Amino acid sequence: MNSMETTKTFWLPDQASTFAGRVDWAFDLFLWISTFFFVLVVGLIALFVIKHRRRRPDQMASGQMAHNTMLETTWTVVPLLIVMGLFFIGMRGWWHMRIAPSNSIAIDVVGMKWKWTFNYMQGFSNDTLVVPVHQPVRLRITSTDVIHSFYIPNFRTKVDAVPGRYQALWFEATKTGVFPVLCTQYCGTSHSYMITAVKVVERAEYDTWLSDAASASGGDVAPDAFGATVYSKRGCNACHTVDGSAGIGPTWKGIWDHHVKLADGSTVEVNAAYIKQSVQDPTSQVVEGFPPIMPSYKGILSDREIEAVTAYIQTLK
Template sequence: MENSVIDAVSKVDTAFQFIFGVSFVILFLITAVTIYFLFRYSSKRNPEPADIDGNLTAEIIWTVVPIIIVGAMFWYGWTGFKALREAPADSYNVKVTARMWSWKFEYPNGKTSDKLYVPVETPVKLDMTSVDVIHSFYVPAFRIKMDTVPGMQTYTWFMSGEPAEYDIQCAEYCGVRHSYMLSKVIVVTKDEFDKWLNGDQQAQAEPEGKALLAKYGCADCHSMDGSVLVGPSLKDIYNRDTVIIENGAEKTVKADEAYLKEAIYDPSTQIVKGYDDMMPPFKDEMPKADLEKIIGYLKGGEKAEKPGERGAKIADNEGCTGCHSTDGSIIVGPSFKGLLDRPVTALHNGKKVELTANIQYIISSIKNPGEYIVEGYDESMPPYDSLSDKDIQALIEYFGTLR
C-alpha cells in the first residue's frame, strides 16, 4: 500500500512540475519574442510595415500544439486526482465532524479528539461531514482538501508517513473564526498511537494507579472515599498529617512520598495510631514501577478529581471554546466566565425576557440554543443535542468553577 500513497503526493507534484515547467517556457517565449519584435520592428528601424494579414500554417500549428500540451496537462492532473481519491481498502478509518469553528475526530473505539492522531506509515481514510455550514478539510502537506458538507458524507485519505506534525486548516470560508479553525495531524509510532488510543481513555475512566490498587488488593482494606475499612482510607492521603507509632513512641509525620513508599514496602515499622499491625510488606511482591504508579495516583488522586476538569476537556473537544471564552472576553458568544446564575436578557419568540442562567437554562441553551438568544448576540450556535446528560452535567460543573 505504501507505494500507492507516496504516489498520491508525488503524482500531484508531478502534475504541478509538468504544468509549471511548460507554462514557464510558453511565458518566456511570448515575452522574449514580443520584446524582440518591439526592438527589431520599431518604427525607427522598420519605417515600412509589411503587409501580412495572417498565415494559415502558423495558426494551425499554434492551435494543434496547445491542444496536445493541454491534453497532456489534463492527463497528469487527472492521474493525480485519481490517486487522491482511491483510498486503499485497508485504510484506518477516522470520522471527522466539522463545526464552527473546530474539528472533531472520532476513532473506531469511540474515542474523540480535537487533534488528528494517526500511526506512522498507515493509510488513513477520513469520513467527513459538518453539523452547520460548509467547511473544508485541508492538509497542505498531503495535498488533500475536501469540503465537509452538512447533510452529506465526503471522504479523503492520506498516507501518514514518518512521525511528524502537519497543519490542518479550514479552507472554505465559514464565518468570523474561519482563520482559527486550525488543528494538527500528529503522526506517532504505532506503540504511541495504541497507547494514546487506549491508554488515555482508560486513565479517564479508571487510571492505571487505581487498577493497580485493585490488582494488589489494597482496596480491600483501604477505601478511596474516606470511610474506614481495615486500614486508613487513601482519600486525600498524600501529605496528610498522620500520627504514627514508631518504636513505641507517638510521632506526627507528613504522609509524603518517602513515607508512603515505606508504608507499602515495610508497613510494620510505622503503624498509624489506632490501626493494627496486620498489613503484609509488599517489598518482594510489588515492582518499583508499580509502586511509583500507585504513589503517583495517590498524589494525583486529588488532581484527577479536581472539579470541572472533565467539563473543561469536553468544552475544548466539542469546540465550545471556539466561540465562548473562559476569561470573560467575547469571541462570538457570551463568555463562560461567571455564566452560572448570571442574570441574562434574552430574546424568546421575539420578546425580551429577563432570566437567570441557572442549570435548567444552560441545559436548554446547549440542546436548543435557538430558544433563548442572549441580547446582543447572533443566533448562530448549532444545537448540541448529541451531548450526553453526563457530559452536560460535567460542563455545568466546569462553568461553576469559572467564577
C-alpha cells in the same frame, strides 16, 4: 516537526504523504512548461517591440502577414496535445486520491464553527488528528453548521465539509511529525483560526496512544456497556424504551431471540441480522402496530456501534 529531511521547495511545502510526490511532479512539470511558454511569449514581444519600433512618425509596417496556416496549425495542435496530456495526468492523480485502500483505518471528522472534531471508532473523540505513519487513513467528513473545508497542505489533500453530506478523503502519511490542518472554505469570524494539527506517529506509539485515549474516555468498555452509551447518546432512547413500556417504537426489553409479528403479517426472529437491517433500513421490516417513521441510520451508526447496540439488547432480558 521532526522530519528527517526537508522536501520543501520554493513553490511547495514539505511533502508528507504518498500523494505529495505525484502532485508535486505534475506541478513541477507544468511549472517548466509554463516557464517555457512565458519566456517564449514575453521574449518575442520584447524582440518585436525593439526590432520593429517606429523610427519615423509616418512609418508604416514592413509587412502585413494576416495568416500562416503552418504556424496556426502548430500552435493549435501543440497546446491541445499538452493540455490533453495534463488532463490525463491530473485525472490519474485524482482517481488515486479518490479510492481508499481496503486496509485503511476509518476516522470520522466533524467541522463546526470553528473547530474540527475527530471521532475515532474506538468510541472517543479528539481535537487533533493522530494517525500512524505508513498507514492508509480514511476520513469521513461532515459539518454541523456551514460549509468548511478540510485541508492538509503537507499531504496535498483537501475536501469540503458540507452539512447534510458525508465526504470521503484518504491519505497515507510518509513521515512522522506535526502538520497543520486548515479550513479553506470561508466560514465566518474565526475562519482563519480554525486550525488544528495532524500528528503522525510510529505505529507502536499510535497503538499506545489509542488505547490510552480510549480508556481515558471509556472507549475500551465492553460492547454491551458501549451499546448502552450509544442508546442514550445517539437518540435511540427517544422512541425505544428498555423497560418494556411502549414508546413511539417497540421496546427493546426481552425481544432478543423472540419472534415478532411484522406489519405485513410475517414473523421474524430478533437476531443480529434483523437488528442491523432495522437500523439501516428501518421501513423494510416494521413491527405490527407501529408507524413506519424511523429514519435510516445507515452511515450514521458505525458497524461497531450497531454491534454494541446488539450486545446491549441481548442483556435486556
